Amino acid sequence: MNVKTWFDLVNQKEYIAPVLLTGPNHQALEDWVLELLSLVFKKDKTDSLNTFEHPDFHWIYPKGASRKISMESAREIPQWLDLKSHSGGWIFILIHSADRLGNESSNALLKILEEPPSKTLIFLTSDQHEGILSTILSRCQRIPLIAEQGLLSNDDLEYQLVQEYFSLDENTHCDCFLWSEKVFGWLAEKKKSWENETQKQDWDQDQWKAYLSSRYRQTAENLIIEIQKEFLKISKDLNQIAILDSLEKSLSQLRSQVNIQYVFDYLALSRISS
Numbered sequence: 001m002n003v004k005t006w007f008d009l010v011n012q013k014e015y016i017a018p019v020l021l022t023g024p025n026h027q028a029l030e031d032w033v034l035e036l037l038s039l040v041f042k043k044d045k046t047d048s049l050n051t052f053e054h055p056d057f058h059w060i061y062p063k064g065a066s067r068k069i070s071m072e073s074a075r076e077i078p079q080w081l082d083l084k085s086h087s088g089g090w091i092f093i094l095i096h097s098a099d100r101l102g103n104e105s106s107n108a109l110l111k112i113l114e115e116p117p118s119k120t121l122i123f124l125t126s127d128q129h130e131g132i133l134s135t136i137l138s139r140c141q142r143i144p145l146i147a148e149q150g151l152l153s154n155d156d157l158e159y160q161l162v163q164e165y166f167s168l169d170e171n172t173h174c175d176c177f178l179w180s181e182k183v184f185g186w187l188a189e190k191k192k193s194w195e196n197e198t199q200k201q202d203w204d205q206d207q208w209k210a211y212l213s214s215r216y217r218q219t220a221e222n223l224i225i226e227i228q229k230e231f232l233k234i235s236k237d238l239n240q241i242a243i244l245d246s247l248e249k250s251l252s253q254l255r256s257q258v259n260i261q262y263v264f265d266y267l268a269l270s271r272i273s274s
Contacts, residue, residue, distance in 0.1 A: 003032055003036050003039065005232075007039045014119065015116065016116070016121055018113045018116060018124065018140045019121070019122070019140060021124065021145065022129040022142060022145065023127060029126075029145065034048075034049065036123075037057060040089070040121065041054045041057065049094070054087075056086055056091050056092060057092045058077070060076065060077065060096070061097055062097050068102055068105075069097070069100050070102075071104050071108060074106075074109055077112060089119065094124075094125070095109075095122070097126060098124035098125060098126045098136065099127075099132050101133070106132075106133045110136070114139055124136070129142075130210055130214060142221070144218035144222055144225075157186055158223060159226075161182065161183055162226050165227055165267075166230070176268035179268050180261065180264035180265045180267070180268045183220075183223065184261050187260065190216075191216055194212055194215055198211065217254055220260050220263070224247055224254070228244075231243060231244070231247070243270075246267060250264075250266065250267045253266070
């Protein structure tokens with residue numbers, strides 16, 4: 001999802017669930033956060049997190065030879081949350097490279113992630129989110145990025161699939177299944193290209209399979225997020241509650257490791273029954 005679109009959606013809210021920003025490229029994650037920081041605090045975008053300064057922005061990251069986020073660093077976050085906002089707006093907490101949290105430091109954050117204070121943005125980033133504890137993952141909403149293409153919105157076929165989704169209510173069950181088959185074929189072609197891209201990586205078989213599986217699901221999630229984004233533009237003419245429910249349920253299914261083709265079959269059929 002576009003950074004500005006996301007912030008426009010949440011800026012009027014009081015409570016925001018913690019966000020886990022994931023993707024295979026460290027720099028792409030940092031750029032997304034930097035752009036969001038410039039919007040939140042109305043400042044020019046900087047080139048690095050190290051050079052961004054604002055009294056309401058706090059962050060922790062891996063340090064030392066172990067490249068772990070220490071328990072001491074994690075314990076700073078509750079102290080920051082006790083502070084009042086200097087600007088009267090958002091307090092922004094960033095946990096950079098959250099996969100480098102150890103068990104103790106992860107457990108120290110669970111209550112905060114479960115019940116974040118009002119007007120607080122808590123962001124976690126990771127280019128290897130498979131290493132994050134499930135107790136952390138379950139408390140976060142996830143925004144997946146695809147680094148090589150930015151977000152998938154630049155993909156022409158993906159745009160076509162998004163547009164076709166909103167015309168399914170005029171078609172038959174057969175057309176719905178054709179749409180989900182087209183999505184599945186699109187994902188399969190992407191997987192082939194990723195396999196070719198990663199052949200030269202120095203990974204063992206398990207690492208390679210884990211990367212492909214993670215990226216496959218991230219891309220599927222991103223398609224649904226793009227549908228949500230398009231929905232916001234045309235929602236006046238559609239059954240808002242039914243579509244929102246089906247989109248949210250589909251995302252939940254993907255994140256629960258439900259079969260991807262089943263998810264898109266369900267999503268397509270929900271359009272003609274909404």
